[in-house]
Amino acid sequence: MIYGDKYTKLIVQNITGKQGEFHSGLMNAYAQQIGGRGVVAGATPGKGGQQVHGVPVYNTVKEAVRVHDATASVIFVPGAAAGDAIMEAADAGIELVVAITEHIPVHDTMKAIAYARNEGCSVIGPNCPGLLSPGEVKMGIMPAQLFLRGNVGVISRSGTLTYEVVDELTRAGIGQSTVVGIGGDPVIGQTFTDVLERFKNDSQTKVVVLIGEVGGNLEEEGAKSSDLPIVAYIAGTSAPPDKRMGHAGAIAEGGEGDARSKIARLMKLGVPVASRPSEIPEMVKGLFRSC
Amino acid sequence: MKLREYEAKNVLRDAGIPVPAGFLIKQADDVTVHLDALGDAIVLKAQVDAGGRGKAGGILMADKNTAVATARELFGKQVRGLPVREVLAEQKLDILHEYYLSVTIDRAAKAPLILFSDVGGVEIEKTAKERPDAIRRAVAMPLMRDLPPFMLRELSGKAPKEVGPIINRLYRVFCEKDALLAEINPLVVTPQGVFAADAKIIVDDNALARQGIRVNRDLSEREREAEKHGFSYVELNGSIGVIGNGAGLTMATLDLIGYYGGNAANFLDVGGGAESERVMNAVRLVASVPSVKVIVVNLLGGITRCDEVARGIIAAGISQKVIVRLAGTNEAEGRKLLFEKGYEMLDTMDLVVKKAVEVAA
Numbered sequence: 001m002i003y004g005d006k007y008t009k010l011i012v013q014n015i016t017g018k019q020g021e022f023h024s025g026l027m028n029a030y031a032q033q034i035g036g037r038g039v040v041a042g043a044t045p046g047k048g049g050q051q052v053h054g055v056p057v058y059n060t061v062k063e064a065v066r067v068h069d070a071t072a073s074v075i076f077v078p079g080a081a082a083g084d085a086i087m088e089a090a091d092a093g094i095e096l097v098v099a100i101t102e103h104i105p106v107h108d109t110m111k112a113i114a115y116a117r118n119e120g121c122s123v124i125g126p127n128c129p130g131l132l133s134p135g136e137v138k139m140g141i142m143p144a145q146l147f148l149r150g151n152v153g154v155i156s157r158s159g160t161l162t163y164e165v166v167d168e169l170t171r172a173g174i175g176q177s178t179v180v181g182i183g184g185d186p187v188i189g190q191t192f193t194d195v196l197e198r199f200k201n202d203s204q205t206k207v208v209v210l211i212g213e214v215g216g217n218l219e220e221e222g223a224k225s226s227d228l229p230i231v232a233y234i235a236g237t238s239a240p241p242d243k244r245m246g247h248a249g250a251i252a253e254g255g256e257g258d259a260r261s262k263i264a265r266l267m268k269l270g271v272p273v274a275s276r277p278s279e280i281p282e283m284v285k286g287l288f289r290s291c
Numbered sequence: 292m293k294l295r296e297y298e299a300k301n302v303l304r305d306a307g308i309p310v311p312a313g314f315l316i317k318q319a320d321d322v323t324v325h326l327d328a329l330g331d332a333i334v335l336k337a338q339v340d341a342g343g344r345g346k347a348g349g350i351l352m353a354d355k356n357t358a359v360a361t362a363r364e365l366f367g368k369q370v371r372g373l374p375v376r377e378v379l380a381e382q383k384l385d386i387l388h389e390y391y392l393s394v395t396i397d398r399a400a401k402a403p404l405i406l407f408s409d410v411g412g413v414e415i416e417k418t419a420k421e422r423p424d425a426i427r428r429a430v431a432m433p434l435m436r437d438l439p440p441f442m443l444r445e446l447s448g449k450a451p452k453e454v455g456p457i458i459n460r461l462y463r464v465f466c467e468k469d470a471l472l473a474e475i476n477p478l479v480v481t482p483q484g485v486f487a488a489d490a491k492i493i494v495d496d497n498a499l500a501r502q503g504i505r506v507n508r509d510l511s512e513r514e515r516e517a518e519k520h521g522f523s524y525v526e527l528n529g530s531i532g533v534i535g536n537g538a539g540l541t542m543a544t545l546d547l548i549g550y551y552g553g554n555a556a557n558f559l560d561v562g563g564g565a566e567s568e569r570v571m572n573a574v575r576l577v578a579s580v581p582s583v584k585v586i587v588v589n590l591l592g593g594i595t596r597c598d599e600v601a602r603g604i605i606a607a608g609i610s611q612k613v614i615v616r617l618a619g620t621n622e623a624e625g626r627k628l629l630f631e632k633g634y635e636m637l638d639t640m641d642l643v644v645k646k647a648v649e650v651a652a
Contacts, residue, residue: 080500080501103497105495105497105501106396106469106471106495106497107433107466107469107495107498109401110401110402110403110433111433113401113433114401114433115434157539158538158540160536160537160539160540161537161539161542161543162539163540163591164540164543164591164640167618186471187398188401189401191399211539213538217398217399218399221399235546237549238542238545238548238555239542239545244523244525245523245541245558246525246538246539246542247539248495248497250542255416259546276546276547276641277543277640278640278641
């Protein structure tokens, strides 16, 4: 596993909101099922003293960290205030922030990530489903029932497409070590390169599935940086130029970042690229045979 | 959302960046009152929300005597298929040299990227390929309000001394206006000083509210309608309508349509929580596109309730065929509801897409 394990204590920022409350319940149900720590506290300004699913709520992240010794925070704070929430977590000594929030203004994200970096805090997301290490920890909103513990690491810019691929892998009997949704925004904290670096130092992970999409070139940068066996899939070959495909970051602009040239560059690096999600399990099996 | 040229130039002027004397006119005769301020040589620029204006005849030259007639000609035109409703009448600059200046976002550095080139006025992508040495770049520290002076010196090189402060002012505009791109191309040297001859600002769609922008003009009417429902929607030109949840899965569905030889009519991501009413609205919206012959619904999610989705599809009551792939909770009930009404529900995305391509052919 990477980023956390059974013993990782989580807090949830805006645990009192609809999404925060709902997913805190699911995170703790998963923790209970596998014997992990899960969400130990919540933080919402002005809601200190309440309880959500029996979890105490504090006004500040600092208080929650001081009382419960948590090291990771999952953020469900709405877009306009989410950048601030990331900085509050970093300032309170949180080591890992998972920012689920969509629609954070990108200037807020740039500032928050720069601030967090200064505090030695890693940020996953924003606009992401979080991460799940089967049998260890779930931080975020991934549907746990689709997962199976194993040796394949998955890194993806997407949410449901990740579930699709995980579902295909599990049905084919291929388990996962850690599945990380790094987020669909143009600026994100942990990139393919960062997660691949963690997988390199993780003895459980033998093969990596990299799920990218139109926009930017961080998939190629990641693949270039790692010598782990990788299978890639890139969504958006049918996306017209200069159109944003749902994700704020899913756009080919100024003649750069289109899916086809991305695929061509990955293949040039020797990375096999699936043309359909359903091809991924067989390609992963192929890599296992050869490694 | 992309600002129009005159809006972008107003922003620059307010930030202390010199722009040519210019006036927005809404009908040809309005130009007459500005003739004294504009001088002898005048440029008339159509303010339409489309790129490549110049090549499409949207920029015309005139003088004092021909200004009204030329403006009339421009107002009578369609530029890139768009009617001309606003024209920016500007003083024509006496250009000695053209530079390129922009601030954008570097995804890898997670920070603003400033580009400055001694070769302006042309397509910067071309310059980047042919003369990469002609472009200087610097990455800003997002937590700093201003660029450090050394960075301004390195960027501007041998350019006139006014250029350094202009770079910093554009950087401030970029930050304060929540821009994804702030570009001056060309930044020109004239006997009267340095001016932004053209300007392009794209505002982050996620920051429109705090920038006081209420309507996103980059969206078509149907895209705006979709936005009201909380959908992400992009119009394409095929005959297979697509509804998915999550941007990645929906994109992958479109790609699969291409893989099997079909053409998608749209991208529609219903977003989280596919309740029956949302699904109904999505199906109706896609079905309202005249070219749509068949609709693929591809919804996957641990918590998506398939019976809810099925009710939404049935409630939409549209005439086109709907082919459904659902994975989530209450799958059996959803399948039964759809089956009773004669809808087809298949198990994988490959199967639904293949079927839709057959139907559309």
